[in-house]
Amino acid sequence: VEDMRVVGCFLEGGSDEEKTICEKIAEMRPRLTRMHKFRSLECEDFLADPLGMEPPELGPGEFNAELDAKYIAIAFDKYGRDGQAKTQAMGDLMRDLGADWDAEEEKEALRALDPLGSNQVSLECFTEWWLN
Numbered sequence: 001v002e003d004m005r006v007v008g009c010f011l012e013g014g015s016d017e018e019k020t021i022c023e024k025i026a027e028m029r030p031r032l033t034r035m036h037k038f039r040s041l042e043c044e045d046f047l048a049d050p051l052g053m054e055p056p057e058l059g060p061g062e063f064n065a066e067l068d069a070k071y072i073a074i075a076f077d078k079y080g081r082d083g084q085a086k087t088q089a090m091g092d093l094m095r096d097l098g099a100d101w102d103a104e105e106e107k108e109a110l111r112a113l114d115p116l117g118s119n120q121v122s123l124e125c126f127t128e129w130w131l132n
Contacts, residue, residue: 001038005029006050011043018047025050033064033098036071063100069127072097076123083123087114090121097130 001007008026011018025047032038033055038046041053055064066072075096079089090113091106101109113121113129 001032001035004032004035006032006038009046021047021050030054034066034071036074037068064098065130066097067131069131072127072130073123076126080121080123084120085123085126087119087121090114090126093126094130 006025007029009022011022014022028050030050030053032053034053038053046052066075075093076085078096079085079093085093087110090110094101094106094109099106099109113126
């Protein structure tokens, strides 16, 4: 992987069909949306659909958000502890999950996540807000 593109693949053994698919993957250089999802993908699943990790076409103002609660929790844990994180860390978390907001949009999101100004956001609250 280079610059979020698969530039080739290597199989120890494998069928002739799988080797041919690997050659095609090197030619196609499919883009990846999330490296952590690619790392957890089974080899057989990737070979069956090498373009399955390609990001979707986006319109103005759209971004490719992470919507899997498992990966949201993993990302949240980088910024918090025991299911809680500081409000000021939410901007970095949202960028890690794919948000591409300007400063005003981010401030609005932070106000929605912490309306009482407690400076704490729970994983449960964040996940519910992010997915809706």
